[in-house]
Amino acid sequence: MIIGVVMEKPKFLKPEEIENASLKLIAQYERKFGAVIKPPIPVEEILEAHLELGFDFEDLAGAFGVDDVLGATWIQERRVAVDQSLDPLEYPAKEGRYRFTVAHELGHWELHRHYFLADAAQLSLFDEEPKPPIVCRTSSRKDPMEWQADHFAGYLLMPGDLVFNAWEAIHGNREPYIAKREMADLSSKWGLAENAQPIVETARTLAREFNVSGQAMQIRLIGLGLIKTKQPGPDLFYN
Template structure:
């Protein structure tokens, strides 16, 4: 495979053809990291997950803030330098400067850690390293906040969700919050959230507007859980959907 331009090289760094993984496999990898952290440091795993400590103390990865968009292009919020054992985060997510971005920062760290855990052996293999020729100061993986989501990015997103919101913590939290284990349907979400000024979310309401409006309402509904787990309401909504705890409508019971 020949790469003709620097743009081609950047695209490859984001679209590496990693092998498929099931959600169960990804969750098992995330659980293994949490178990290792608990055993090594003799701590109980509870929400919110100590993602910075896991990245730094357990995995031995440095976290640095840089102007990634200036260096690597528009929409780049995270990059992983595997050979340097370094995660680079765009300065716009620095929680010391922008406290409101802490939840996005946590997920970005979890996402980059997902690349480290799930993809390190693949990316550092001789065959892939031969493709990633060029300036060795460039990260092996570049992550953008917009555009298509290739498999490698979807897997890292799923890992971050499973690490920061593991099912075995999230389901009990759901039960304590709502008083039951059942999924919540969209009608119940609308009743709970009440009237919403959706004009405030105009930038989110592209494509299927009806579906997008429901996503906004679901995110407003699950905000208390998002705060408990120190993640964004969007990340929490996606994880609850993955676990089947948000449904469009309840299926009729046979008995």
């Protein structure tokens, strides 16, 4: 949710433009600190050591009076906060959600900070107290900036080359996995809707390696064409 003073309507960005921005950030980090040759991507180091942004856990839900605030970014103050409910030391099961939120805030910093006026007070639409210009809520996912930051997070946490390498290390090739039957079996077992896409085992395995949620990894694998949710049709071209 955007509550600051925006200079202009956010520019439409193609997925490949967002992906390129995430790869650029990784490359900049690597020039300072060395190549990232295997997962997980060090998003905290990118935020604090490379970008030199302040970072902390806070009671954001209490501060903003809503339950679904996950992260916030203060442009003028150069700092990011994540809600204390995602602290991985206190809630290890939420580490994937925590890392995605950090990467999401990095997406706002890289893609959107130039849209906000350099107003030292950064007045909120809620009141006259200084507030962060970017507040991220689960109910704001259709907002263009939130959509872009979500995609940035996925690309940053799961760069294509590292995902392909990890897939090949497990499967011995880069052939896609047809997940239709496994998804159908899981849906039947758990009583899910017919069109549901439950998380398959190979996505869970890679999610642990990249330290992301199974859902985030499955979405990425489908996007890369490594998981197919439908049986491919017959090849029209014969040898």
